[in-house]
Amino acid sequence: MNPGEEPPILELRGFRYTYLEGTPKANEALRDVSFSIRRGERVAIVGPTRSGKSTVVDSFAHLLRLKRGQVFYEGEDVAAPGYDRAALRRRVGIVFQRPDSQLIEDVVGADVAFGPTAAGISAEDTRRRVEESLDALGLPYPDFRLRYVHALSGGQRRRVAIAGVIAMRTPVLVLDEPMAGLDPRGRRELLGLLRRLADDRHLTLVVCSASLNDASLLCDRVVVLSEGRVEMDEPLREVLREADKLAALDVTLPEPVEGARELRKLFPDLPADLLTEEELESELMKRLGVA
Amino acid sequence: MLELQRNVVFGQFVDTESAIHRMDPRIKLAATFVMLVASFVIDDFLGFAVALALLAAIQVVSRIPLGYFLRGSGFFLGFLVFVLAFQVLFYPGEVSDSGYLWRWGVLSVSTEGLRAAGILGLRVIFLYYVTTMLMLTTSLVDLTNGLELIFGPLQRLKIPINELVLVFVIAIKFVPIFIEEVERLARAQTARGVPFDEGGAIKRARRLGRLLVPIFIGGFARADVLTTAMNTRCYRGGRHRTKFRQLSTRLSDWLILALVVGWMVAARLV
Numbered sequence: 052m053n054p055g056e057e058p059p060i061l062e063l064r065g066f067r068y069t070y071l072e073g074t075p076k077a078n079e080a081l082r083d084v085s086f087s088i089r090r091g092e093r094v095a096i097v098g099p100t101r102s103g104k105s106t107v108v109d110s111f112a113h114l115l116r117l118k119r120g121q122v123f124y125e126g127e128d129v130a131a132p133g134y135d136r137a138a139l140r141r142r143v144g145i146v147f148q149r150p151d152s153q154l155i156e157d158v159v160g161a162d163v164a165f166g167p168t169a170a171g172i173s174a175e176d177t178r179r180r181v182e183e184s185l186d187a188l189g190l191p192y193p194d195f196r197l198r199y200v201h202a203l204s205g206g207q208r209r210r211v212a213i214a215g216v217i218a219m220r221t222p223v224l225v226l227d228e229p230m231a232g233l234d235p236r237g238r239r240e241l242l243g244l245l246r247r248l249a250d251d252r253h254l255t256l257v258v259c260s261a262s263l264n265d266a267s268l269l270c271d272r273v274v275v276l277s278e279g280r281v282e283m284d285e286p287l288r289e290v291l292r293e294a295d296k297l298a299a300l301d302v303t304l305p306e307p308v309e310g311a312r313e314l315r316k317l318f319p320d321l322p323a324d325l326l327t328e329e330e331l332e333s334e335l336m337k338r339l340g341v342a
Numbered sequence: 343m344l345e346l347q348r349n350v351v352f353g354q355f356v357d358t359e360s361a362i363h364r365m366d367p368r369i370k371l372a373a374t375f376v377m378l379v380a381s382f383v384i385d386d387f388l389g390f391a392v393a394l395a396l397l398a399a400i401q402v403v404s405r406i407p408l409g410y411f412l413r414g415s416g417f418f419l420g421f422l423v424f425v426l427a428f429q430v431l432f433y434p435g436e437v438s439d440s441g442y443l444w445r446w447g448v449l450s451v452s453t454e455g456l457r458a459a460g461i462l463g464l465r466v467i468f469l470y471y472v473t474t475m476l477m478l479t480t481s482l483v484d485l486t487n488g489l490e491l492i493f494g495p496l497q498r499l500k501i502p503i504n505e506l507v508l509v510f511v512i513a514i515k516f517v518p519i520f521i522e523e524v525e526r527l528a529r530a531q532t533a534r535g536v537p538f539d540e541g542g543a544i545k546r547a548r549r550l551g552r553l554l555v556p557i558f559i560g561g562f563a564r565a566d567v568l569t570t571a572m573n574t575r576c577y578r579g580g581r582h583r584t585k586f587r588q589l590s591t592r593l594s595d596w597l598i599l600a601l602v603v604g605w606m607v608a609a610r611l612v
Contacts, residue, residue, distance in 0.1 A: 071348055074410045075356045114529045116345070137537055145533045151556065153530035169535035201559070215534065 058126030059087035060223060060255050061111055061143075066121040067279075068106050080106040082279040090222070093249060093256040095266035095287075098276035099301040104259040105148070107276070108227050111257070112143045141170055144221035148228045150205075150212035159185070159203070159211050160196035166219045177218075184214040188244055206237040210244075217248065224249070225257040230265040242268055262303035267291070267326060275300065291324040307331040346521045351414025352474050353517045355481055358405040362479045367488030369595040373602040374476045380606035381468040390464045392609040396602070397471055406478050415470070422466055429459040477514075486511045487589055512568070516561070523560055527553050 117130040156162040275283040433455030
């Protein structure tokens with residue numbers, strides 16, 4: 052790294068991780084993973100189940116037994132002795148796959164306030180943050196403040212979980228399978244909300260998914276993991292150009308890309324790096340000779 | 343970080359394909375029962391020394407790494423030492439005047455008290471070891487089949503053995519699921535600012551309380567789904583079910599059982 056250059060906000064260097072290491076149940080999750088994320092980047096971490104995505108997510112907030120020299124936040128080794136883990140967790144916000152696991156309080160308002168309160172933020176400021184966060188996620192504060200978490204729908208619970216993380220104003224937001232289990236409408240709405248959040252707050256966004264369908268609409272760089280290794284690490288369009296390789300790795304492709312792969316039987320020169328249906332449509336129109 | 347799977351060996355199953363894993367589960371259960379009874383009737387240190395020699399042999403044959411077993415027993419042993427300390431300090435039995443090593447009000451340390459606590463400790467360790475080893479070396483399927491076949495005859499007395507075994511097995515099966523759930527919840531809550539990996543023992547214990555409500559809610563939800571799944575698949579007791587895999591007892595199984603019985607009798611008599 053050149054002097055004066057800002058270190059990447061998150062970095063993994065030759066990261067390997069084995070669950071239950073040293074026991075008969077040891078299970079190697081990551082074999083050698085290196086990549087870095089710069090401030091403000093939006094990165095998708097994609098791969099089939101058991102490729103190691105969730106392990107990477109957990110490592111970012113030091114939620115695993117880490118060895119030194121593998122995981123860095125702003126150039127600092129998070130596993131170094133004396134490193135302030137609590138401070139790290141106030142900077143890297145994680146929304147887990149199942150929102151229920153991270154909802155702590157029974158009432159929506161109290162749950163969103165949990166993080167800021169634990170971080171010692173004043174009651175007044177906390178209240179403002181709760182209101183702002185719930186509103187930003189399309190859960191109007193006056194209506195939802197006193198609702199019971201367990202009485203909400205799955206999609207609403209996920210939004211409360213995200214609001215709880217947003218209220219911490221973390222510079223990094225990590226989402227593990229944010230769209231799992233949502234209906235098409237809930238998905239569309241959440242995508243819009245997340246995009247707006249990332250824009251407004253200049254977040255560094257990390258989205259983990261087995262599907263590029265959603266991640267492609269939020270991120271512009273893709274790290275593909277397979278069996279605990281980095282298989283590809285390129286800008287979104289470049290990765291999509293290798294659609295066949297992705298399909299072989301069992302990564303779900305965005306619908307336009309999937310459509311283009313099918314249509315290649317008719318138009319062998321159809322590109323694969325299409326992000327939206329409109330792009331697919333215009334490519335098809337070109338080939339059909341319609342202006 | 344809260345790592346229960348790393349630190350609790352009780353209830354785990356580790357397949358090393360050893361001779362003990364391959365034994366007929368009925369014989370294994372019978373041998374376990376014999377050893378459990380023996381642990382109550384053996385009452386001197388020499389007897390336990392003989393009995394523990396058999397445990398050492400089992401440990402070697404099972405190919406379960408000793409280090410894994412010991413690390414996974416830390417919680418249990420710590421608790422045992424804590425309880426035994428009380429047993430020594432408040433020893434209620436008769437103590438001869440020369441037996442006291444230290445005395446302060448109602449508290450005392452006497453040779454009789456130490457001996458009683460030692461025997462009790464050995465007994466509990468023996469019980470713990472035998473049951474843990476049974477679970478480490480017997481898959482759940484084997485355990486169910488073995489229990490159903492052993493207690494099957496009681497079915498004629500209208501005792502619902504299949505149902506009881508099923509309940510027992512479901513309870514055991516839920517343990518690792520719960521453990522995983524607790525770890526997942528602890529990680530998620532740590533990420534939100536509940537530091538599960540910091541603070542003293544009491545602080546840590548109080549934080550565990552926070553996990554109980556979601557764990558119970560999850561447990562009930564899971565039980566509900568399981569009941570529905572069993573109903574929709576027309577589950578009705580094991581009596582009418584046939585088994586795909588029939589258990590067979592070999593001569594070597596009987597020899598091992600005879601060896602265990604003989605060894606335990608010897609331990610009682612020495």
